[in-house]
Amino acid sequence: MDKADKMNSEPVIKIRDLKKTFKSNNGGVIEAVAHVNFDVSENDFVCIVGPSGCGKSTLLRMVAGLETITSGRITYRGEDVSKPRKEIGMVFQEYSLLPWRNVIDNVALGPEFLGVPRQERYDKAMDYLRIVGMEAFSHSFPHELSGGMRQRVAIIRALANDPDVLLMDEPFGALDAHTRILLQKELLRIWENHRKTILFVTHSVDEAIYLADRIMVMSARPGRIIDIIDVNMDRPRHRSDPIYGQLAEQILAVLEREASVSFGNANTEKMTEMKENLCLN
């Protein structure tokens, strides 16, 4: 892909009328995602927030080509996405490093699958380890690393394939608050230096505001995009910034309104629970 091609205004990811249904165990049909439409443009950092179980992970898995589409379209630079492709990388919430491979063998995994010669892929893996300051751990095994380190490795493992788009499914969800903030900073640094298009799923409003250029707010199941909010704040962002608080209020209000529609006004318990979830994380 040459530079001129990348610079045009055509969105990198285009999602149109996307719908996903599952068969439930009792024979019924569950609608996970419905009527989803949005674009992700070049070098954008887009976050999707929504309550747990709203189908945001399913949406991301469809973009990755890991999940079939019931109806609608997902295109990557005009081509339909139906199976995983090397231009689209993904980082998962669960620890996904192969436990029988050491760190550098894990990072070199993608290039290995793509047939990059041995020396070249290990040099590359080492370069990426340096980016996150983990070159000293190249021969450690995943079980010897902390949660934060494992996710750092998972991120650079995705980057080692030099993907155009990086999909992130709550990658910091399992980490403690301090490590989480550290990794958010680190991710922004990597994103700024390597210019990737990122689609990041989280259930934390705070995380979304800290990271994103644009925030998509998703409804409870079946997941729909109910609001799109542009975050016009310079980076590095500070959580003490008044705009930060205003945005959080705004997003929570949208989610709350949505909750009252979908659960009925009587179900305030569910609403408070959801609000607590979103604020605390």
Next chain:
Amino acid sequence: MGIKGFFVRTGIYLLVPFVFIALWGFIARHLANDVILPDVGQVAKLFMKPTESLISMGSLTTNVAVSLVRVLAGYMLAVCIGVPLGIIMGYYGTVFKLLNGFLAMFRPIPPLAWVPLVLAWFGVASLATLFHIDRGTAYIYLSNLKFSMIFIIFIGAFYPILTSSIHGVMGVRNIFLDSARVLGANHWDIFRKILLPGASPSIVNGMRIGLGVAWMCLVSAEMLPGSLSGVGYLITHAYTLARTDIVIAGMISIGMIGAFLDLFFRIIENRKFVWTRLTR
């Protein structure tokens, strides 16, 4: 720790065997009947000269070697079929449904129950028959590998290997498959670099159990007609000659080799699969 510590530590392993041997010696001397129970010394003498020919049917070591080759032939066949089939059955649900019910019907049949059928099929045919060799050194070796024996040993080893390969693959976490697919793995990569290493602790465990079962099937396999060598044959033949000391020596050899093979696999498991104990 020092020398005293060393003796205490090794002593704990040797205590029970020592008591057992002492008891054996005591009872043997009390009975004073070599056919019922020969003395420890008599059996030990056989192990002192393991290469000496016994009751005109070769030495202990030759017979053990012959048996080992037979077991390994049947066992290798079981590994070569059981592991790939198990991986495929564990990964593709359709193949599992197609074959599992069928294979499950044969699982409860003891290998020994196959003997009449196997003899009807193969008789005394051996690898020598297959390669049309009827004289020379190659004949001596190959005629020892009867199809009927290999089959009995194969049946014994096959099921533990198959079952543990299936379970090993089913136990590989989906996240590993998903992340490999996203990183550009094709089917062959998934098999070789995700399913095989991910399932290997379970596969190796099955291979260990399978080898144990194969080794146990040995005596029954070597009781088949046409067999003129092997530890199993040595035992049954010594029994007809009332040489209980050789019977016991044969049993001890089987036990020791079996334990040694098991130890070999345990060492591999400890060296190679440290990660299984430390992840989760």
